[in-house]
Amino acid sequence: MATENSPDHVAAQWMVRIDRNALTQQEQQALTTWVDADIRHKGAFLRAQAIWQATNKAKALQTPYFARPVSIPVYQATRLPSRRLFFGSAVAAASFSLLVIASKTGEASTQYTTQKNILHCRQAPGRELILDCYTQVDQYPEFTRMVYGRCLVAGAQRTVKTSRLRFVIHGSLLLYKDGNYESGIVLEGHASVKGQRNSEYKILSAGEQITRNQTGQIHFSYLDTETLTRLSAWTKGQVSLDTQTISEASDIFNRYNQKQLVPSFRLADYRLSGMFDLKRPDVFALAVKAVLGGEIREDGQHIYIE
Numbered sequence: 001m002a003t004e005n006s007p008d009h010v011a012a013q014w015m016v017r018i019d020r021n022a023l024t025q026q027e028q029q030a031l032t033t034w035v036d037a038d039i040r041h042k043g044a045f046l047r048a049q050a051i052w053q054a055t056n057k058a059k060a061l062q063t064p065y066f067a068r069p070v071s072i073p074v075y076q077a078t079r080l081p082s083r084r085l086f087f088g089s090a091v092a093a094a095s096f097s098l099l100v101i102a103s104k105t106g107e108a109s110t111q112y113t114t115q116k117n118i119l120h121c122r123q124a125p126g127r128e129l130i131l132d133c134y135t136q137v138d139q140y141p142e143f144t145r146m147v148y149g150r151c152l153v154a155g156a157q158r159t160v161k162t163s164r165l166r167f168v169i170h171g172s173l174l175l176y177k178d179g180n181y182e183s184g185i186v187l188e189g190h191a192s193v194k195g196q197r198n199s200e201y202k203i204l205s206a207g208e209q210i211t212r213n214q215t216g217q218i219h220f221s222y223l224d225t226e227t228l229t230r231l232s233a234w235t236k237g238q239v240s241l242d243t244q245t246i247s248e249a250s251d252i253f254n255r256y257n258q259k260q261l262v263p264s265f266r267l268a269d270y271r272l273s274g275m276f277d278l279k280r281p282d283v284f285a286l287a288v289k290a291v292l293g294g295e296i297r298e299d300g301q302h303i304y305i306e
Contacts, residue, residue, distance in 0.1 A: 007044035010034070015048045046274075110139045114149070116256050118237055118278070128154035128172070130235045133255050146175045152187070152235050160184075164212045166194045171206070174232055183211040185223060187232055233275060242273050246288060246305070253281040259298075261285065264306040267294055 135149025143159035154172035171189015230240040247268040250261035
């Protein structure tokens with residue numbers, strides 16, 4: 001139950017005020033300040049919006065009331081991509097496989113492997129290593145090697161390798177590797193990446209990406225802040241949905257959870273955008289129910305959204 005000073009209680013009071021009358025300029029500024037003060041405020045406010053809209057009391061939400069061009073949007077269920085929302089937050093943690101292996105040079109390496117979980121690996125001060133689900137990373141004293149999957153590596157003067165790419169990072173780097181291509185995205189700071197010759201290298205800054213496919217072709221691109229936030233959301237145990245259908249979103253949740261989402265034929269092609277907790281498929285199902293008016297059934301292994 002929400003206490004009088006809890007974010008959920010304050011958010012509900014704001015919704016009552018919005019439903020009663022249009023906010024004054026001072027009230028709009030006060031609401032914006034409160035929402036921006038804490039990510040929990042933003043989540044509470046969006047939950048209040050979703051509940052209000054689901055109970056047909058969202059008349060004040062049909063017109064924008066934030067003065068800023070980028071405002072906090074409302075749940076919007078359509079057959080077209082809808083606006084972004086934030087719904088809850090958590091850090092996912094689960095079991096993993098860890099092996100200590102002696103290499104041919106005598107140096108010990110630590111092998112991290114994940115299945116349906118995100119792993120925050122214990123690192124030296126100033127360093128960070130986070131593995132996404134279905135990922136393997138080998139860590140040596142002198143460098144970190146990405147074997148397959150997706151991971152985030154952070155540190156200063158840290159060498160990171162894939163099969164075809166080699167980086168020295170001063171900040172944080174998001175890596176992806178499968179059978180078709182490998183890529184590195186600088187999230188913060190910068191990284192130097194070596195070319196085909198040892199004397200060749202480029203400096204990548206935050207937002208820059210390098211991709212190399214299995215034939216050796218290299219492509220450079222630049223990603224905006226919103227895209228970086230979406231691509232790195234999993235490092236915080238979240239998923240940022242934007243253009244995915246309910247069925248595609250269910251596939252993402254099912255990679256991380258034993259209990260599987262099963263959307264109905266009626267709802268499968270709808271879209272619901274927002275930031276959701278990867279380990280809480282039940283919360284996503286409740287959001288679909290609140291916005292689309294569906295029903296939820298559960299058994300030991302499945303959550304049916306109908």
